[in-house]
Amino acid sequence: GAGVSQSPRYKVAKRGQDVALRCDPISGHVSLFWYQQALGQGPEFLTYFQNEAQLDKSGLPSDRFFAERPEGSVSTLKIQRTQQEDSAVYLCASSLGGQGLLGNTIYFGEGSWLTVV
Amino acid sequence: KQEVTQIPAALSVPEGENLVLNCSFTDSAIYNLQWFRQDPGKGLTSLLLIQSSQREQTSGRLNASLDKSSGRSTLYIAASQPGDSATYLCAVNADSNYQLIWGAGTKLIIKP
Numbered sequence: 001g002a003g004v005s006q007s008p009r010y011k012v013a014k015r016g017q018d019v020a021l022r023c024d025p026i027s028g029h030v031s032l033f034w035y036q037q038a039l040g041q042g043p044e045f046l047t048y049f050q051n052e053a054q055l056d057k058s059g060l061p062s063d064r065f066f067a068e069r070p071e072g073s074v075s076t077l078k079i080q081r082t083q084q085e086d087s088a089v090y091l092c093a094s095s096l097g098g099q100g101l102l103g104n105t106i107y108f109g110e111g112s113w114l115t116v117v
Numbered sequence: 118k119q120e121v122t123q124i125p126a127a128l129s130v131p132e133g134e135n136l137v138l139n140c141s142f143t144d145s146a147i148y149n150l151q152w153f154r155q156d157p158g159k160g161l162t163s164l165l166l167i168q169s170s171q172r173e174q175t176s177g178r179l180n181a182s183l184d185k186s187s188g189r190s191t192l193y194i195a196a197s198q199p200g201d202s203a204t205y206l207c208a209v210n211a212d213s214n215y216q217l218i219w220g221a222g223t224k225l226i227i228k229p
Contacts, residue, residue, distance in 0.1 A: 004160070031215075033215065035217075040221065041221050042121070042206050042208070042219025042220050042221050042222060043161070043206075043208075043217070043219050044219070045215070045216040045217065045218075048215035048216075055215065056215045056216070058216075059216070091160060091161070093161075105163055105166070106151075106163060106217075107163075108153075108160035108161040108162070109160050110158070110159050110160040111159075111160055
């Protein structure tokens with residue numbers, strides 16, 4: 001596609017509900033990143049995929065967070081048993097090369113705004 | 118642990134002025150530094166990428182400088198326009214290929 005596409009754009013979840021956030025990266029992009037951005041803060045790294053391989057998941061805040069990219073294109077970030085502190089914008093980004101950030105321009109989606117009530 | 122700070126948190130200037138946004142980082146061992154723009158309700162757009170071996174990068178009215186030894190970067194915007202109003206974030210790529218460490222951003226308002 002022309003850009004990184006994320007869905008849903010807005011999600012309101014009741015505390016304890018499971019949510020799934022989808023990311024469609026730019027076609028052909030090898031690297032895919034997930035970031036979490038709280039209101040008024042900069043984004044914080046969650047996880048990184050090189051094709052279907054999840055090479056770094058050190059930023060996932062708890063075992064309630066799970067991400068996958070089974071065919072090396074579309075990725076899903078799943079949050080189980082959502083809590084109020086999970087309320088944030090979840091940003092997906094992709095880049096062409098397979099070396100993560102080195103020498104590659106990174107393109108961000110518009111984000112999925114999650115509110116847990 | 119790498120920390121990135123941006124000062125000021127918000128800035129309002131009249132149209133046409135030149136301005137400087139500041140970014141500081143605590144660990145000088147970085148691969149590169151990037152400046153991004155974020156419009157309300159939108160994602161992030163990369164503006165300039167400076168490799169650790171570079172001193173500055175320019176794109177149109179934007180110029181970013183990097184002084185690794187002092188842990189500082191500046192984003193210079195010339196002849197500001199109302200369309201420049203946005204939040205500007207800097208991010209460093211430090212100890213991995215995958216993680217950007219971000220500042221909290223400077224919210225810029227250009228008054229017509």
